[in-house]
Amino acid sequence: MDTATTLPRRVRGPRAESSRARLLAAAADVLGREGYTALTMERVAAASGVAKTTLYRHWPTKAALCMDLYLDEAGHELADPDTGDVRRDLEAIVSDVVRLQTRTVAGAAFLGLVAEAQIHPSSRDAFLAEFAERRRGLTRKVLRRAVARRQLRRGVDLDLVIDAIGGATTFRLLQGHAPLDARFAKALVALVLDGARP
Amino acid sequence: MDTATTLPRRVRGPRAESSRARLLAAAADVLGREGYTALTMERVAAASGVAKTTLYRHWPTKAALCMDLYLDEAGHELADPDTGDVRRDLEAIVSDVVRLQTRTVAGAAFLGLVAEAQIHPSSRDAFLAEFAERRRGLTRKVLRRAVARRQLRRGVDLDLVIDAIGGATTFRLLQGHAPLDARFAKALVALVLDGARP
Numbered sequence: 001m002d003t004a005t006t007l008p009r010r011v012r013g014p015r016a017e018s019s020r021a022r023l024l025a026a027a028a029d030v031l032g033r034e035g036y037t038a039l040t041m042e043r044v045a046a047a048s049g050v051a052k053t054t055l056y057r058h059w060p061t062k063a064a065l066c067m068d069l070y071l072d073e074a075g076h077e078l079a080d081p082d083t084g085d086v087r088r089d090l091e092a093i094v095s096d097v098v099r100l101q102t103r104t105v106a107g108a109a110f111l112g113l114v115a116e117a118q119i120h121p122s123s124r125d126a127f128l129a130e131f132a133e134r135r136r137g138l139t140r141k142v143l144r145r146a147v148a149r150r151q152l153r154r155g156v157d158l159d160l161v162i163d164a165i166g167g168a169t170t171f172r173l174l175q176g177h178a179p180l181d182a183r184f185a186k187a188l189v190a191l192v193l194d195g196a197r198p
Numbered sequence: 199m200d201t202a203t204t205l206p207r208r209v210r211g212p213r214a215e216s217s218r219a220r221l222l223a224a225a226a227d228v229l230g231r232e233g234y235t236a237l238t239m240e241r242v243a244a245a246s247g248v249a250k251t252t253l254y255r256h257w258p259t260k261a262a263l264c265m266d267l268y269l270d271e272a273g274h275e276l277a278d279p280d281t282g283d284v285r286r287d288l289e290a291i292v293s294d295v296v297r298l299q300t301r302t303v304a305g306a307a308f309l310g311l312v313a314e315a316q317i318h319p320s321s322r323d324a325f326l327a328e329f330a331e332r333r334r335g336l337t338r339k340v341l342r343r344a345v346a347r348r349q350l351r352r353g354v355d356l357d358l359v360i361d362a363i364g365g366a367t368t369f370r371l372l373q374g375h376a377p378l379d380a381r382f383a384k385a386l387v388a389l390v391l392d393g394a395r396p
Contacts, residue, residue, distance in 0.1 A: 115313040167365030195393030
């Protein structure tokens with residue numbers, strides 16, 4: 001395990017890239033089929049055929065591995081829809097998140113990271129910086145543009161809008177009490193834009 | 199550990215009540231001072247001076263113990279404010295949750311339960327039934343009354359309103375990126391009632 005702290009964090013070269021890809025594919029497979037509890041470093045090394053020391057050289061912890069699983073899926077979702085209309089921009093963002101969380105291994109990786117962040121507070125900062133701030137940054141950009149176009153009230157608390165949208169989505173994912181789908185994405189954006197009053 | 203499955207779940211009588219109270223007080227103390235990771239069954243038994251077999255007779259798992267820690271704090275928060283106005287009713291509910299999560303040991307217990315529910319899916323149902331549905335039920339009652347009074351649109355999706363309000367609050371608690379306070383409670387309720395459009 002000492003390799004995790006003494007070796008360089010980034011492993012370079014085509015051989016490293018291919019072991020990284022094999023390890024991520026094996027981890028995604030275990031996570032997708034068997035869930036977060038079954039995902040252990042031992043299991044990933046065995047399933048990939050890559051040495052455990054190599055696995056630890058890429059990711060010192062299971063949380064770090066899950067973060068990369070999440071970001072690999074989420075990375076290409078972080079595109080700015082820029083449709084010219086705040087409703088359509090937000091619907092695109094929520095639909096992307098819903099698809100990511102429900103149709104890819106990112107949902108299970110995200111729930112695992114939420115759990116890890118509560119149990120090991122040290123992983124919380126990385127989780128916040130990598131996951132939360134990247135996505136918040138994109139939504140903030142969309143909302144600022146909407147304020148400039150007068151599609152949103154001047155002075156509206158953008159972080160609060162992000163919390164209501166991201167929070168409702170996360171709440172359904174965590175509690176699993178109601179469907180996360182395109183209909184939900186549209187209705188949530190309409191509620192946050194227009195409110196629940198008559 | 200087999201006592202957990204073979205003994206009756208509810209332990210009766212004044213002696214049992216006093217050991218339960220001592221165990222809960224010790225657990226709240228460990229959780230409040232040292233966090234969820236430090237909270238182990240061994241630690242709670244030692245800190246309370248109650249036998250570990252008695253602890254397991256009350257709660258077969260750490261998750262079950264955290265659920266009672268949460269519910270003991272949350273129980274008296276589940277009062278219907280019934281002010282006659284939906285805005286004030288919702289502000290009272292959000293303020294209660296904010297106070298509960300930030301000023302009492304319930305916040306740490308809740309985060310622990312969120313983590314457990316992801317790691318051990320079997321604890322998810324109990325978490326949902328006990329925590330989520332009890333609080334959702336109260337908010338649903340407040341919202342239905344508001345629809346009847348025409349303070350909310352007919353046909354508004356009440357569960358979506360609950361997700362936006364509860365989700366934003368949980369998001370701030372999970373991510374710890376922005377203050378959870380009375381100002382947040384007011385602004386969140388205003389956003390959900392009136393929307394972010396000009």
